[in-house]
Amino acid sequence: xxxxxxxxxxxNGISLGSLYALLAIGYTMVYGILRLINFAHGDIFMVxxxxxxxxxxxxxxxxxxxxxxxxxxxxxxxxxxxxxxYKPLRNSPRISVMISAIGxxxxxxxxxxxxxxxxxxxxxxxxxxxxxxxxGNVSIVSVNFYIPIITGILLLILLYVVNxxxxxxxxxxxxxxxxxxxxMGIDVNKIVSFTFGIGSVLAAMGGIMWGLKFPNLVPLxxxxxxxxxxxxxVVGGIGDIRGAVLGGFILGLGEIMIVAFLPSLxxxxxxxxxxxxxxxxxxxxxxxxxxxxxxxx
Amino acid sequence: MLKIKDLNVHYGGIHALxxxxxxxxxxxxxxxxxxxxxxxxxxxxxxxxxxxxSKGKINYNDTDIxxxxxxxxxxxxxxxxxxxxxxxxxxxxxxNLTLGAYIRKDKSEIKKDMELVYKLFPRLAxxxxxxxxxxxxxxxxxxxxxxxxxxxxKLLMMDEPSLGLAPLIVKDIFEIIxxxxxxxxxILLIEQNAKxxxxxxxxxxxxxxxxxxxxxxxxxxxxxxxxQKAYLGETK
Numbered sequence: 001x002x003x004x005x006x007x008x009x010x011x012n013g014i015s016l017g018s019l020y021a022l023l024a025i026g027y028t029m030v031y032g033i034l035r036l037i038n039f040a041h042g043d044i045f046m047v048x049x050x051x052x053x054x055x056x057x058x059x060x061x062x063x064x065x066x067x068x069x070x071x072x073x074x075x076x077x078x079x080x081x082x083x084x085x086y087k088p089l090r091n092s093p094r095i096s097v098m099i100s101a102i103g104x105x106x107x108x109x110x111x112x113x114x115x116x117x118x119x120x121x122x123x124x125x126x127x128x129x130x131x132x133x134x135x136g137n138v139s140i141v142s143v144n145f146y147i148p149i150i151t152g153i154l155l156l157i158l159l160y161v162v163n164x165x166x167x168x169x170x171x172x173x174x175x176x177x178x179x180x181x182x183x184m185g186i187d188v189n190k191i192v193s194f195t196f197g198i199g200s201v202l203a204a205m206g207g208i209m210w211g212l213k214f215p216n217l218v219p220l221x222x223x224x225x226x227x228x229x230x231x232x233x234v235v236g237g238i239g240d241i242r243g244a245v246l247g248g249f250i251l252g253l254g255e256i257m258i259v260a261f262l263p264s265l266x267x268x269x270x271x272x273x274x275x276x277x278x279x280x281x282x283x284x285x286x287x288x289x290x291x292x293x294x295x296x297x
Numbered sequence: 298m299l300k301i302k303d304l305n306v307h308y309g310g311i312h313a314l315x316x317x318x319x320x321x322x323x324x325x326x327x328x329x330x331x332x333x334x335x336x337x338x339x340x341x342x343x344x345x346x347x348x349x350x351s352k353g354k355i356n357y358n359d360t361d362i363x364x365x366x367x368x369x370x371x372x373x374x375x376x377x378x379x380x381x382x383x384x385x386x387x388x389x390x391x392x393n394l395t396l397g398a399y400i401r402k403d404k405s406e407i408k409k410d411m412e413l414v415y416k417l418f419p420r421l422a423x424x425x426x427x428x429x430x431x432x433x434x435x436x437x438x439x440x441x442x443x444x445x446x447x448x449x450x451k452l453l454m455m456d457e458p459s460l461g462l463a464p465l466i467v468k469d470i471f472e473i474i475x476x477x478x479x480x481x482x483x484i485l486l487i488e489q490n491a492k493x494x495x496x497x498x499x500x501x502x503x504x505x506x507x508x509x510x511x512x513x514x515x516x517x518x519x520x521x522x523x524x525q526k527a528y529l530g531e532t533k
Contacts (some may be wrong), residue, residue, distance in 0.1 A: 166399065173385045173396050180383035183345060185371030185400035185448065 004138045009260040010253075015144040015213060021231035022206035024236065024244035025158065026199030032175040032239040035094065039101040040081055041203060043108035046219065048074035048204025049211045050116055050125070056124050063126040069203045076202025079193045081108075087189065109122050112219035120218050122208015123211035126296070143212045150209065154202060155245065162241065163286025171195060171220035175239065228273045235280045237287025246288060251276065298323040298485050299344070299375070299452060304353035306339050313339045315507040316353065321452070326474070326484045328494040328515070330528055331504035333350040337416070338380055339486045340504070341454050345377045346370050372400050374451035378458060380487075382441040387429025390421050393429050393440055397447025407447070417473065435466035442473065453477060454485045459493065471497060491528035495519040503528075 023045055030038045051073050055066030085104040089097045129143040162168040174181045174191045182188055210225065211217060232251045236243025251273055259266050280287065299321040307312040314336045321327045329337050342348045344355055346367040355363045362370055367510035385393050394414060398407045415422035418439040424432060424470050429440055438458055445453060452488050455474070459467040471493055478497075498515035503524060511523065518524050 144500065166395070169392050169396055170399060172387055172392075176385045176387050177383050178383065179347060180379055181396075182347065182367045183371070183377050183383075184396050184444065185368045187368050188397070263509060 003261065004038060004136065007138045008140060009256050011140045011144045013253035013256035014249070015147035015209075016256055017149045017247075019213070020208050020225070020229050020232050021152055021245040021248030022154065022202045022209075023225055024232035024248045025155075025241055026203050027201050027230050027233040027281045028236070028238050028241060028244040029171075029195050030234070033171065033192055034086065036086065036097050036101065037230065038086075038196075038199070039098075039109055039226075040085070040104040041199065042222030042224075042229070043105050043112070044074060044078050044081065044200050044222070045203040045207040045210070045225065046222035047077055047108065047207075048200070049207035049217055051113065051204070052208045052211065053121060053123055053217055062097055063124075065204070067208050070208060071201045074204035075197045075201045078102075078196045078203070079247075082192060082196040087192070109219055109223075115190065116217075118219060120216050123215035123217055125215055125251070128204075129212045131196055140290035143209070146176050147209050147213065150205065154205060158198065158202070158241065159184075167191070167194060224270065228270075229279045231273045235276060235287055237290025240289045243289035245289055298360060299338075299485065300354075300356040301344070302354045302356070304340070304343065304355065305351045306336070306343055306348060307351045308339070308348070313507055314343070314350070317350055317502075317504070317507070317509050319502055319509070321483060321485050322500075323483055324478075325499040326408045326478055326486060326497055326515075328488060328498035328501045329484045329504055330488055330491040330494055330501060330518075330524075332528075333489070334506075335504040336507045337504055341377055341456055341485070344370075344375065344430060344454065368400070371448055374452065374520060376445045376448045376450040376452070377454045378441045378445045378456065380456035380460065382434070382437045384429040384437050384444065387428065389426050389428055390432075390440055391425045393444050394421075394447050397444035398449075399446065406449075410447055410449065414446055417446075417476065418443055435462050435469070438462060438466075438470060439473075442470075442477075446477065449483070450482060452483045452485065454487075456487045457487070457489060459488065459490045467493065491524065492519070495524075 021107055023041065026041050027038060030036055048070050052066045052070035055061045055069050056063060061069070081104055081126055085100045086097055089100055098122060132139050133142050133145065162171060170181065170186050170191050171194070174186065178188060187275040228251055229248065232247035233244045234247070235250060236245070236247030254276065255269050255272050259269050299317040301317060303316045303318060304314055309336055313352070317340065319340070329340060331337050339348060343350050346365055350363065354361060357373060357375060360373070362373070385396065388396070394411055401407055420436055421439055421443055424436065429437060432440065442458065458470050462470065466489065474484060474486065475497055486494055486498065495515045497519050501513065501515050501518045502509050503511035503518065511518065511521065513521070
């Protein structure tokens with residue numbers, strides 16, 4: 001285990017962490033606005049990846065156009081899921097909405113099996129993402145550089161929208177006090193749709209980059225990442241975007257480092273996320289960046 | 298300006314409003330007094346479309362708003378300062394005010410109105426960049442009123458603006474209500490502080506378990522024996 005290996009694993013961990021962060025943001029934003037855990041989020045991520053796959057393989061579109069189309073269509077898909085599965089239950093008890101979320105997740109997964117087939121598909125990787133870059137005696141696949149850069153750009157745009165635009169302000173207002181926001185004439189449904197749209201775009205981009213890194217597409221590919229990113233959001237403090245990013249990186253880096261430095265525990269790499277969740281819930285239930293819950297009442 | 302006719306509201310099995318009639322004429326201050334649970338807040342929430350009535354009509358400027366969306370009602374110039382202030386605690390003072398003008402597009406006018414709010418509440422100007430949640434109750438109430446003013450209301454409704462505030466600040470708040478009224482805004486005020494409310498009101502209604510039991514000019518009610526006994530704690 002030398003320095004070069006460490007750097008290689010670090011690059012791996014950072015890119016995996018970036019992907020987790022992108023997906024975790026979707027969970028945290030939806031929770032912030034609706035106090036709902038969108039169990040279908042991992043499946044939206046899967047749908048985004050498949051759309052990019054079919055754009056490239058069936059419609060033979062260039063990769064950048066395929067990625068763009070995937071982001072747009074997934075955005076629309078996410079909004080439809082909200083309108084169909086969550087909006088009719090806006091005034092119902094939270095447990096009903098949660099059950100609806102689980103139902104939506106199963107529905108999307110099984111529809112995907114029917115439509116896309118259960119056999120794994122190979123995500124085509126454009127050359128520029130598949131180059132091996134050598135720095136000294138460390139060799140890193142170029143996608144591992146692109147992922148954090150693209151994630152960083154998306155994050156900056158997101159933070160700008162949330163902090164500096166009127167819609168972003170309205171999002172924060174709705175997440176704090178749904179009814180007071182309505183009293184100011186804010187169309188809460190529009191803000192909710194917007195939130196799902198953004199979360200879905202990030203999930204699509206996360207899915208595409210996931211495909212570039214792990215080019216093995218199956219209809220249930222969103223399950224584990226979805227679960228882990230939910231954990232990342234909770235670890236960071238659900239409802240807080242920066243927390244979701246932090247949680248994503250802790251999870252991604254932790255997972256890779258365990259595999260790298262404790263090879264005998266490789267079989268437990270997925271367990272790491274859940275152990276982390278248990279520890280955080282015991283020690284700091286509001287999450288690392290979470291504030292005390294009394295404020296949310 | 299606002300006419301409520303035979304309004305009934307059912308809240309999950311409870312008959313919260315039992316056919317009330319209220320008339321708020323233009324440029325007047327009208328107050329609705331009554332004990333806890335009498336249906337005062339429900340009345341305002343129904344006007345704003347947060348709660349739907351089961352029977353009856355609400356007319357605003359000769360338009361039927363009974364089934365309109367909250368957003369449309371705000372756009373028509375009616376706004377509610379909700380009970381318990383409900384400012385956006387995680388947003389700065391300035392952001393709260395900006396959101397008050399959410400439905401408006403006239404940027405330069407919005408800026409002017411914000412200056413007016415800061416003039417009306419100098420305390421808010423000092424705390425522009427402070428998170429609303431870190432301010433005192435009185436300051437939050439000022440912000441809630443300021444935020445409502447940013448919608449450029451013609452009808453301002455207030456739900457217990459004096460709740461939980463120190464007597465001196467309550468006095469300030471009532472002064473400000475009078476000032477806003479002088480600027481041509483019609484006011485519908487709900488208060489448990491019946492005396493203060495009736496003193497500034499042109500007309501008042503007394504609500505008891507969902508029905509209006511008494512109505513009259515502000516002074517008239519102030520001197521009414523029943524009102525004095527029930528709400529002002531005075532015996533003659």
